Amino acid sequence: MTLTVLAPGPLTTVQDLGRPGRAAEGIGRSGACDRASAALANRLVGNPVGAAVLEVTAGGLLVRADAGVWVALTGARCTGTPYASPTWVPAGSTLRLGTPVSGLRSYLAVRGGIAVDPVLGSRSTDLLSGLGPAPLAAGDVLPVGTAGPWPGVDVAAVAEPTAGELVVAVRPGPRADWFADDVHRTLATTSWSVTGDSNRVGLRLAGPELARQRDGELASEGMVRGALQVPPSGQPVLFLADHPVTGGYPVIGYVADADVDCCAQLAPGQTVRFRR
Amino acid sequence: MRVLPSGDAAVLAELADLDEVLALHAALDAPPAGVLDVVPAARTVLVSFDPAAVPGDAVVRWVQAARPVAGARPEAGELEVPVVYDGEDLADVAAALGCSPAEVVARHTGTVWTVAFCGFAPGFGYATAADGDWAIPRRSTPRTRVPAGSVALAGEFSSVYPRESPGGWQLVGRTDLAMFDVDRDPAALLRPGVRVRFRDAG
Numbered sequence: 001m002t003l004t005v006l007a008p009g010p011l012t013t014v015q016d017l018g019r020p021g022r023a024a025e026g027i028g029r030s031g032a033c034d035r036a037s038a039a040l041a042n043r044l045v046g047n048p049v050g051a052a053v054l055e056v057t058a059g060g061l062l063v064r065a066d067a068g069v070w071v072a073l074t075g076a077r078c079t080g081t082p083y084a085s086p087t088w089v090p091a092g093s094t095l096r097l098g099t100p101v102s103g104l105r106s107y108l109a110v111r112g113g114i115a116v117d118p119v120l121g122s123r124s125t126d127l128l129s130g131l132g133p134a135p136l137a138a139g140d141v142l143p144v145g146t147a148g149p150w151p152g153v154d155v156a157a158v159a160e161p162t163a164g165e166l167v168v169a170v171r172p173g174p175r176a177d178w179f180a181d182d183v184h185r186t187l188a189t190t191s192w193s194v195t196g197d198s199n200r201v202g203l204r205l206a207g208p209e210l211a212r213q214r215d216g217e218l219a220s221e222g223m224v225r226g227a228l229q230v231p232p233s234g235q236p237v238l239f240l241a242d243h244p245v246t247g248g249y250p251v252i253g254y255v256a257d258a259d260v261d262c263c264a265q266l267a268p269g270q271t272v273r274f275r276r
Numbered sequence: 277m278r279v280l281p282s283g284d285a286a287v288l289a290e291l292a293d294l295d296e297v298l299a300l301h302a303a304l305d306a307p308p309a310g311v312l313d314v315v316p317a318a319r320t321v322l323v324s325f326d327p328a329a330v331p332g333d334a335v336v337r338w339v340q341a342a343r344p345v346a347g348a349r350p351e352a353g354e355l356e357v358p359v360v361y362d363g364e365d366l367a368d369v370a371a372a373l374g375c376s377p378a379e380v381v382a383r384h385t386g387t388v389w390t391v392a393f394c395g396f397a398p399g400f401g402y403a404t405a406a407d408g409d410w411a412i413p414r415r416s417t418p419r420t421r422v423p424a425g426s427v428a429l430a431g432e433f434s435s436v437y438p439r440e441s442p443g444g445w446q447l448v449g450r451t452d453l454a455m456f457d458v459d460r461d462p463a464a465l466l467r468p469g470v471r472v473r474f475r476d477a478g
Contacts, residue, residue: 026399027463176281
């Protein structure tokens, strides 16, 4: 069983739960940017949560099923594609993902999982380090694995990504004391714009400058997704799945881990607020 | 040691110097279930975990209960790296150390280097020397392309570029060892705790 990619859209990658446990080697975790949506897509077709899915950024994917297969789409709902429900794609027919109605990243699970060769224990594409399979290109033929038992569900009740402003909880970061109280207030009261430079590494946010209250360099230190790092420009970066393992700019705060998935659905031009 | 908050999926231990980092990393060799990564850096050790599998305060207690022994190093094995010492910056390094190029080679091969942490790229390990006063300035202009296998020095550290990349370290030689190989597990030869001996391969 294979899927043939007829058009990849702006960016489609293979993703699973990533490569945890190798950060000390300088290898980041990577994996699906919106883990909850990827896990739900897998559950809807009876896959283990660690099966590889397609992460489709801003829609546009067109694939052909070379044999009949069950699929499920979660994350950003796309026009013209069934959502959060197991869907049969007959042999030789195509599945097209339109433009997202809201959100940015859709997850397409295929019953059996995308079975490309794993690299260091994961099928995830890490766009920062270049590990894992290349982003999909037209003409790629993707092997599909064997399936487990069927789930007893027709459709999942799921909250779709917001098209408006997102509000997420923020926790103290290790270098909170590099910033004065009024800067923390600014962080918490600003409607931050997601810029077009954002990607799987992180969201680059635009708003008032978050100025440090101390000089000097910070030795690079480890971090995880959700970190709000403040470079010298004062414009924060919210790190997502392909973030660097270590960074040398102060982390003022962390988005609550449970809220990072929602941040991965923010499209350029949307706004986000950080609630203390 | 100060334990700093890092959201609800990680904690960051901050230490006085690299020796304390290495000693703490060595003492954190048996993580509880739910801990995903222990990541040493120059002054810190990050511990990341799955908050659904282990509560954050249990991870903090585990870190605080560690009993680092001064001088202790993580046990990660030994590695011999054969080097052809024909690097473009060998003369500059000799000038920085106030000795001859041959003496640089003698000093570089004559001491044991221990990888303290990785950074910059997968498998790029920062190793420190057991002996000698190594304080090597970075190149004033980084190279846009450093070949894989380049043996390099900067600050108190030595490393080997695991793959072709830009870089600002001083190049003293090259090795044919595959420093990073995704078909090998572990993929990186230079991992925290690995003790490295560089050998002059002529």
